[in-house]
Amino acid sequence: MTAVHAFSSTDQLSQALDQYVEKLSAEAVAKHDRFTIAISGGSLPKLLSATLKHNPRIDFTKWQIFFVDERCVPLDHEDSNYLEVKKQLLDALAEQIQPGSVHAINPSLSPEDAAEDYMDQLMHVFAAGDAVKFPVFDLILLGMGPDGHTASLFPGHELLGETIEWVSPIVDSPKPPKERITLTLPVLNHAHHVAFVTAGEGKQDMVKKIIEQPELGLPCQLVHPSSGTASWFIDTAAAGKLDPSRLSEFTQ
Numbered sequence: 001m002t003a004v005h006a007f008s009s010t011d012q013l014s015q016a017l018d019q020y021v022e023k024l025s026a027e028a029v030a031k032h033d034r035f036t037i038a039i040s041g042g043s044l045p046k047l048l049s050a051t052l053k054h055n056p057r058i059d060f061t062k063w064q065i066f067f068v069d070e071r072c073v074p075l076d077h078e079d080s081n082y083l084e085v086k087k088q089l090l091d092a093l094a095e096q097i098q099p100g101s102v103h104a105i106n107p108s109l110s111p112e113d114a115a116e117d118y119m120d121q122l123m124h125v126f127a128a129g130d131a132v133k134f135p136v137f138d139l140i141l142l143g144m145g146p147d148g149h150t151a152s153l154f155p156g157h158e159l160l161g162e163t164i165e166w167v168s169p170i171v172d173s174p175k176p177p178k179e180r181i182t183l184t185l186p187v188l189n190h191a192h193h194v195a196f197v198t199a200g201e202g203k204q205d206m207v208k209k210i211i212e213q214p215e216l217g218l219p220c221q222l223v224h225p226s227s228g229t230a231s232w233f234i235d236t237a238a239a240g241k242l243d244p245s246r247l248s249e250f251t252q
């Protein structure tokens with residue numbers, strides 16, 4: 001069951017997201033002494049970081065941070081998701097986040113090799129010598145594109161059929177830049193928790209479609225963790241056309 005939470009401002013959305021991440025991080029650290037999180041690009045890093053980076057109750061020393069998808073550009077390029085997350089969040093937490101726990105792509109490689117290299121980085125954290133079918137993230141934070149894409153999984157793209165790989169290269173992304181790598185659908189669907197975060201009036205129509213017409217099979221609609229939870233954190237502008245009965249109160 002997908003929970004959809006709407007907030008009357010992006011500030012309130014950020015605060016709720018902060019509480020949600022704090023709770024999941026504490027639970028994960030208590031259970032396995034670390035918190036594995038994958039973060040998307042777009043507007044998400046800003047919405048996420050607003051209050052999170054000042055939250056003294058989160059033990060960021062236990063975080064392992066990955067990127068849901070990444071454009072194959074240098075890490076200091078304005079299109080880099082890593083750069084945006086660094087500017088919005090990581091720089092403020094530089095003294096807490098441990099060396100080696102932020103997993104960026106290797107931008108000097110081709111998309112194919114970068115995907116393989118990223119797979120190795122994931123194996124190192126999630127498999128450590130054991131046979132593991134898919135990594136199980138504590139939390140994956142996703143955005144929603146205007147066409148219903150999420151991560152770099154675009155409507156109608158063959159990557160939606162991936163069933164084995166953890167990370168895939170893309171060389172024909174319909175949204176520039178064309179060359180990227182992305183976590184695959186099975187990885188998203190093995191997470192303990194996934195949360196979509198989106199805001200603004202421009203998202204109204206697509207939010208309504210995704211929540212009310214699951215039969216469309218858009219990429220966001222293909223994300224439903226097999227033994228985890230899926231939540232939406234949106235503002236009332238994005239929820240503007242949604243049947244109010246689809247909304248649930250945010251409680252922690």
Ligand SMILES: O=C(O)[C@H](O)[C@@H](O)[C@H](O)[C@H](O)COP(=O)(O)O
Pocket residue numbers: 040041042043044069143144145146150151152175176197198
């Ligand atoms: O990879 C990309 O080209 C974008 O980053 C994209 O996937 C973005 O995350 C969504 O379109 C949501 O974007 P907003 O959150 O900015 O609306």
